[in-house]
Structures are given as structure tokens and as C-alpha cells.
Amino acid sequence: MAFSRRRMCGWGGAALLSLAGLMAQSQDTRQVTEPKIPAACVQLASKLTAVGNKLAEADEHKLDTARIQEELDKCKPGMAVELKADAGHNAFLTGPLGLRSGVTLLIDRGVTLFGSRDAAVYDMVARPDEEPMTPGLCGTIAKTEPAVFPAPPRAATARGGCRPLLSAVNVKDAAVMGDGVIDGRGYATILGKDYSWWQMARKAEPKNEKYYSTRLLVANKADGLILYRITLHNSPNFHVSVNGTNGFTAWGVHLVTPTDKSIDARNTDGIDPGSSTNITVAHSWIDNGDDNIAIKTGVSHMSVLDNHFYSGHGMSIGSETYTGQSFLLVDGLTEDHTTSGIRIKSSVTRGGPVHDLVYRNICMRGVANPIAISPYYTNQTTEGFEDPKYTGDRIPDYKRITIENVISMTPGDVLIAGLDEEHRTEVTLQNVIVKGIKPTQVHAAFAGITTISPGTNLDFGHGNNVIVAEKSQATAASKRTPGACERAFVPMR
Numbered sequence: 262m263a264f265s266r267r268r269m270c271g272w273g274g275a276a277l278l279s280l281a282g283l284m285a286q287s288q289d290t291r292q293v294t295e296p297k298i299p300a301a302c303v304q305l306a307s308k309l310t311a312v313g314n315k316l317a318e319a320d321e322h323k324l325d326t327a328r329i330q331e332e333l334d335k336c337k338p339g340m341a342v343e344l345k346a347d348a349g350h351n352a353f354l355t356g357p358l359g360l361r362s363g364v365t366l367l368i369d370r371g372v373t374l375f376g377s378r379d380a381a382v383y384d385m386v387a388r389p390d391e392e393p394m395t396p397g398l399c400g401t402i403a404k405t406e407p408a409v410f411p412a413p414p415r416a417a418t419a420r421g422g423c424r425p426l427l428s429a430v431n432v433k434d435a436a437v438m439g440d441g442v443i444d445g446r447g448y449a450t451i452l453g454k455d456y457s458w459w460q461m462a463r464k465a466e467p468k469n470e471k472y473y474s475t476r477l478l479v480a481n482k483a484d485g486l487i488l489y490r491i492t493l494h495n496s497p498n499f500h501v502s503v504n505g506t507n508g509f510t511a512w513g514v515h516l517v518t519p520t521d522k523s524i525d526a527r528n529t530d531g532i533d534p535g536s537s538t539n540i541t542v543a544h545s546w547i548d549n550g551d552d553n554i555a556i557k558t559g560v561s562h563m564s565v566l567d568n569h570f571y572s573g574h575g576m577s578i579g580s581e582t583y584t585g586q587s588f589l590l591v592d593g594l595t596e597d598h599t600t601s602g603i604r605i606k607s608s609v610t611r612g613g614p615v616h617d618l619v620y621r622n623i624c625m626r627g628v629a630n631p632i633a634i635s636p637y638y639t640n641q642t643t644e645g646f647e648d649p650k651y652t653g654d655r656i657p658d659y660k661r662i663t664i665e666n667v668i669s670m671t672p673g674d675v676l677i678a679g680l681d682e683e684h685r686t687e688v689t690l691q692n693v694i695v696k697g698i699k700p701t702q703v704h705a706a707f708a709g710i711t712t713i714s715p716g717t718n719l720d721f722g723h724g725n726n727v728i729v730a731e732k733s734q735a736t737a738a739s740k741r742t743p744g745a746c747e748r749a750f751v752p753m754r
Contacts, residue, residue, distance in 0.1 A: 275283060287564040288619075290589040293541045296489040296512055298438050299365055302340035303332050309354055314444070316352060321378060325353045325754035329366075338363025338434070344441065345369045356382035357424040360435035360483075366427070368441030368491065376426045376445045376475070376497075379452045383475045383658055384419040394421035400451045402461060403471035423475040425502075429483035436487040437478070443478045447497035447518065447526055449731065450749045458497030462527040474498040474528075481505050488514045495519075499530045500549065504557075506537040511545055517753070518549040526550035531573065536584070538562050545569075547754055552577040553599060558613065559584040560691055567593040571753055575601035575628070576620075578636050584612040591620045595749045598627035602669065605634045605659060609680070612636060612657030618664045624746035626670040631695050634688070636680040658684045663690040665713075668746045672697035679707035682726065689732075693717040 287293070305328065309320050332342045344353055346369060353374045360366060368374055377383075380400025387394045398421045426445060429435045437443070447458040456464065458474050465472040477496040480486050480503045492515040493500050500516050503509050511532060518529045529550040534540050535557030541564045547553040548571035555574075556563065558581040565576065575596055578586055596602050602625045605615060625631055636657035657680055672695060679686035684707070691713040695702075698718065705724030713732050721727050 287541065287563040287566070288562050288588045289539050289541045290562050291508060291539050291541070293510055293543070293564075294488050296436070296438070296510065298367065298489070299339055299341045301343040301367060301711040302336040302364075304343045304345050305329065305332060305353075306345060307350040307353055307372060308347075309352040310350050311352040311375070313375065316354060316375060320354065321417040322359070323354060323376060324356060324382070326355045326358065326377075326382070329353065329355060330358055331344055333358065333361050333364055333366065336361065337363045341365035341367035341438070343367040343369065343438075343439075344372050344374060354636070355426070357469075358427050360427060360429040363434045365436040365438050365487075368437075368439040368443065370440035372439075373414050373480070374441065374443045376477070378446060378449050380423070380454070380475075383423040383426075385424055387420075392420060392444065395419040396421075398473045399423035399475065400454060400458070401473055402465045403473070414617075422473040425476040425479040427478040429478070429480040429486055430436055431482050432486075433483070434485040434487075435483060437491050438487070438489040439494075440490055442492045442494055443477060444494040445475070445500075447495045447529065456627040459526045459529075459632070462498070463525050465647070466527065474599075476500070476502055478502070480509070484508050486510070488512070490514065492517065495526075496529050496549075497526050499533055499693075501532045503532075503534045503540070504532075504536050506534075506540075508539045509534065509537060509541075511542045513543075514545040515628045515754075516545070516547045516549055524628060530555050530608065533557055534560050534563065535581070536560070540564070541566065543567055546610045546753055547571070547573060549573045552604075553596075555579070556589065557581050558611075560589075561587045563589050565591040565594065568595070569751070569753070570594065570596045570599050573599050574601040575604050577601070577604040577606065578615060579604075579606040579611075580608060581611045582607045582615050582657060583611055585613050586615045587617050589618045591618075592622050594620075594623045595751075596623065596625045596628055597750050599625075600629050601633050602628045602631040602673075602736040603633070603664065603667070604630070605662075606638050607636055608638045608653070609636070609656055610653035612655045614658050614660070616658075616660040616662075618661070619665075620667060621665045622666040623661070624670070624749040625668070626746075628669055628671070629673050630676065631667075631669040631673045632677065632693075634662070634677045634686055636678060636684070636686075655681060656684055659686040659688075662688045663691075664688060664693050667693045669695040669698075670746055672699065672702065674702045674704065676704045677708045677710060677721075678705060681707055685728075686710050689713060690719070691715070693719065693720065731746070
């Protein structure tokens with residue numbers, strides 16, 4: 262088997278950091294190195310042909326789910342189930358698959374694993390000791406009944422929803438690898454419906470209705486999970502969601518979902534870890550319709566190293582931080598037309614302690630909000646804290662945040678805000694430049710801001726209850742220049 266590696270580059274088209282230096286400075290406590298593709302326990306030949314990245318309508322029920330799952334179940338730990346092209350065929354079609362401990366799902370270059378358009382195959386199934394699930398929920402918007410008086414007897418609550426395309430639950434050292442593609446087809450019309458997964462999500466938005474959609478990969482208690490070199494396309498909802506996991510690595514991964522308004526892929530986050538520790542996302546490329554990375558509550562010791570973000574909402578923490586978020590390193594990031602650059606979002610209904618974060622060596626262009634740190638979820642300094650919907654006892658509290666060697670090549674709004682005097686946001690800035698920014702674009706409230714030479718061109722003099730201090734440092738951080746950033750912006754690969 263021959264697998265070519267995509268060229269992975271950072272500042273100036275070269276690797277930003279040597280592997281040894283990169284790992285020495287990580288917040289992830291593991292010694293993470295580039296994964297290796299294992300030998301195959303079996304090679305499965307494709308039987309379907311995709312033309313223009315689409316399957317023929319006649320093939321929509323020719324599922325490969327059973328034969329792929331059978332081999333995943335039989336494969337010995339340390340080996341891979343390989344999906345390969347054969348005799349002009351280049352595609353597989355599947356419903357939900359369960360990853361197994363120590364086993365790699367390996368997808369060859371030129372091969373696409375398509376998710377089924379049949380929502381019924383994703384319906385959740387109850388365990389023998391559980392109440393039955395409500396059938397037919399997946400692929401629908403939750404029904405809401407009009408209020409009547411007197412209220413009728415309470416009906417049983419609908420239970421269920423959608424299983425993900427790939428699940429890694431209560432497994433160790435599972436992996437998805439290869440230079441092939443997993444396509445969730447969020448754009449495609451659900452069988453038996455007149456809308457796609459993405460259209461359903463957008464239709465539910467105006468009234469904030471609950472809707473049932475599938476995700477590409479959901480992991481829970483999946484210690485040692487690895488994604489390597491795989492491309493994830495067109496997820497109906499989040500691409501990768503990881504919870505309750507110690508040790509997750511995404512290396513050389515491509516996440517691509519169209520973001521133009523005519524397609525409108527709502528809630529298609531890239532990688533969302535929660536309640537997990539020891540996480541590394543390295544040398545990856547993310548272009549999607551929501552947060553490129555969104556760190557949820559309970560995450561500690563995470564490294565985001567030498568990555569490229571394109572469309573999306575940027576490098577985000579929150580909005581859920583109620584059990585804390587700590588010890589994050591973002592080093593060597595290029596953000597090209599994300600809506601936000603560095604973003605921390607929460608509220609008094611879902612906030613908590615966020616601390617010990619380092620963001621450095623970041624280039625941005627076309628970013629509307631290069632820095633957005635707020636306890637009000639949206640990019641605002643105040644939003645009617647007395648309003649009932651903004652009252653709660655889960656208080657956002659942001660401390661020990663360092664931002665250094667960060668350059669935005671284009672102007673945008675900057676916000677650094679805390680909730681009140683008792684919960685003042687604390688940020689240190691060193692060589693932080695937003696080119697062309699106007700004083701009216703800098704917003705701050707209840708913030709303690711320390712600048713270290715060479716400082717910043719951001720003027721916080723008009724902030725509300727802002728303390729600005731200068732601090733000398735014997736050895737200044739190496740200074741990034743606009744020239745270095747100009748070389749960092751490269752097309753999505």
C-alpha cells in the first residue's frame with residue numbers, strides 16, 4: 262500500500278516548529294508523534310462507483326454497513342480494515358458503524374465512504390434495559406403542540422434521535438486513517454423528505470426548534486483515539502465530537518464543508534472536544550460552517566499546533582465552560598477569513614473558570630473579530646445582565662490568558678471583557694498587531710490587560726473599568742512580522 266502525504270506547512274510554507282520543539286511546548290502531557298498506518302487485517306473492495314462525488318439513485322439502498330462492521334468486529338487490535346478501490350469502483354455506502362479497540366478504519370486515496378441518505382438507518386435503538394426509543398425521529402424537527410387549557414394528560418416524551426455515522430464508545434486506541442474521504446452528504450435530500458439535513462437545520466433556527474441530525478464521528482470514553490490524514494466532508498451536523506476521553510489526536514486531517522450562502526451548512530463545527538484531557542490537533546486544515554474548533558466544558562491540557570482555518574467561526578472556547586477549561590496551547594495557526602480569530606464565549610447560565618491559555622504565532626486576514634473574549638456569548642461588552650435570560654449562577658471567569666506574536670493583516674473589532682469587578686478578565690499581550698484598526702474598533706470592559714514589549718497597537722484607553730499595565734521582560738518573544746504572515750496564507754489542500 263502506498264500512501265502519499267499531503268504537504269503540511271505553516272509560517273512561510275515550512276513547518277513552524279520542529280517535532281521535538283513542538284511537543285516540548287505542548288499543553289498535552291503526552292509525547293505525541295506522527296501516527297503510523299498499520300498493516301491491514303483485510304482489504305474490502307468497493308462495489309459502487311461515484312461520479313462527480315455522487316452516487317447513482319439506484320445505488321442508494323446498496324449498503325456496505327454489514328460487511329464493514331463484520332470486519333471491524335473480527336480484526337485484531339493493531340491492524341486495519343482497509344477500504345480500497347476495485348475494477349473502477351471507488352465508493353462505499355454505509356449507515357452507522359462502531360469503531361473497535363485497537364482497530365483502524367483505513368480508507369485509501371481515491372475512495373469515498375458515503376453516509377446513507379436514509380434517516381431511518383440512524384434512528385437510535387434502546388438497550389434491552391431501556392424504555393423503547395421513538396421511531397422515525399431522525400431527520401425531523403421536533404413537533405410542538407399549541408397550548409390548550411385545561412392542559413390534556415401529559416403524553417410520553419419522545420425519546421431518541423440519530424446515531425452518528427461513526428461511533429467510538431468505550432473503546433481504546435481506535436483510529437480512522439488514510440487519504441480517502443468520508444462524506445456525510447449534509448447537502449443531499451433525505452430519502453422520503455423534501456429537504457436536506459442542512460435545510461432542516463436552517464428551517465429549525467428561527468424558533469430555535471429542536472431537530473434531529475446525525476454527526477460524522479462521536480466519541481465517548483475513547484482513550485487514545487486517532488484521526489490521521491483522513492478527509493471529512495459535508496457533515497450534516499458536527500464533524501467530530503469527543504467526550505470523556507483521555508488522549509485524542511487529529512493529525513493531518515482535512516475537514517471541508519461548503520459555507521457559501523446558497524448551501525448554508527448550519528452547525529457544522531469542525532472538532533469539538535468536551536470533558537476530555539490530553540488532546541492534540543496538529544497539521545490540519547478546517548473549512549466549515551461553524552466553529553473550526555470549539556472547546557466545550559471540562560477540557561484540559563490541549564494543544565492546537567500548526568493548523569490552517571478557513572471559513573468558520575475560528576478558534577473557540579465555549580459557550581459551555583461550567584466545569585472549567587484550562588491549559589490550552591494554540592501555536593502556529595493561520596486563519597483565513599474566519600469570522601473570529603481567538604474567541605472565548607460563555608454566559609451566566611453556562612460559564613465557569615477558564616484559565617492558563619496561550620495563543621501565539623497566529624496569522625489572520627479577513628477576520629471580522631480578531632479577538633473576541635466575552636462573558637455574554639455574543640461579541641458585546643454588555644447585554645442587559647438584568648434581563649431574566651441573562652441571570653444565572655454559572656459565572657464566566659477568564660484568567661491567565663497570554664496572546665503573543667499574533668498579527669491580523671486586516672482590520673477588525675477586538676473585544677476583551679469580564680463580567681464585573683469580581684470577575685475581571687486577565688490578558689497579557691505581546692506583539693499583538695491588528696493592521697488598520699481604528700480606536701472605535703477596540704472594546705473592553707472589566708479587564709486587566711498587561712502589555713509586554715513589543716506590546717500592541719490596540720488602544721484600550723476608551724474601555725469601561727479597564728486596567729492597563731506595562732511589563733518589561735528581559736528576553737522578548739521572537740517577533741513575527743507582516744512579511745511572515747503574507748507567506749503563511751496558502752490555498753486549502
